[in-house]
Amino acid sequence: MNIALFHQDAIEDQLIREIEKSHAIVSIEKKTPRTAVLELKEALNIEQRTHLRNLGVLHQTDVGFLPKHFKGSDIKVLAMDMDSTLINIECIDEIADAVGKKKEVSEITEAAMRGEIIDFGESLRKRVALLKGVPASAFDEVFSQRLRLNPGAKELIAGAHAKGIHTLLVSGGFTFFTHKLQVQLNLSETHANQLEIVDGFLTGQVLGNIVDGEAKAAYVEARCLALGANKHAAITMGDGSNDLQMMHGAGLSIAYRAKPVVKEKADLAFDHVGLDACLDLL
Incomplete structure (x- = not known):
């Protein structure tokens, strides 16, 4: 499961550390300072997606979920x-x-x-x-x-x-x-x-x-x-x-x-x- 993080200026390392507390991160690819793609070990259910988006809000970061076909x-x-x-x-x-x-x-x-x-x-x-x-x-x-x-x-x-x-x-x-x-x-x-x-x-x-x-x-x-x-x-x-x-x-x-x-x-x-x-x- 790949998730994408978007920030107006730069992705905060603290946000990634907080995500890592509840999800196993396989890899982190920083596309640019403002955008990163995290590969998670497991798929996410609706509650987990909502939690990650809410976590992103606290860091003024948009969290999205990339389809397998993308x-x-x-x-x-x-x-x-x-x-x-x-x-x-x-x-x-x-x-x-x-x-x-x-x-x-x-x-x-x-x-x-x-x-x-x-x-x-x-x-x-x-x-x-x-x-x-x-x-x-x-x-x-x-x-x-x-x-x-x-x-x-x-x-x-x-x-x-x-x-x-x-x-x-x-x-x-x-x-x-x-x-x-x-x-x-x-x-x-x-x-x-x-x-x-x-x-x-x-x-x-x-x-x-x-x-x-x-x-x-x-x-x-x-x-x-x-x-x-x-x-x-x-x-x-x-x-x-x-x-x-x-x-x-x-x-x-x-x-x-x-x-x-x-x-x-x-x-x-x-x-x-x-x-x-x-x-x-x-």
Whole structure:
């Protein structure tokens, strides 16, 4: 069983000693000062994994569990969610703020991301309907004034490209923002939802098929297949329940500042380090 440790600056020897008190460590490989991989003699149960993650919190260190099938040199695709993963905001909530409906929209967003609303498409249509009459110019204000890349985003994309990895942004958000980010970061491929705009104002409708959890997973699998590989060749990153399908079965799944339901099922949960920390494993 291999576990990975990630710290913003440097892995503490004290943490490794504490892990060693309850688990037999076969080997320790320090990938970089901030990242180490420990091979444990035995597999871990759920309680032991929870204990190690809690131990990591005490040392401001993210503790993750590498799947047996994960091999850094095999990774060909990096697939990411956009809102609250690659960027710092939920774009739909900020657009709603333009018409004083942020609270109403964000409550639905939060419920959907926590997995309390099963049908993501339905939740998106409800939120978009509340945006009827918003001027399209609000998009530019959100992008320029409110949207920021999360820590390590630029480094993550640049590092992935340097290794020849295909970068895929799959979002339940909107094409206006994914297209802007594709240009800004030179992303290989993006998919998102398109809002209907008539005479410069939102109609409250979504055009075409909705990019939900199932669609995200399909885009990841299709890109891996096109590159002559299976899903084990993908790293997937997300924060909400609609990311779980694309994360399931990936070479490595990463929950970034994620909802509890996502942290529980992801291989790695980044709460202390930036997005680019995963590059240390490649």
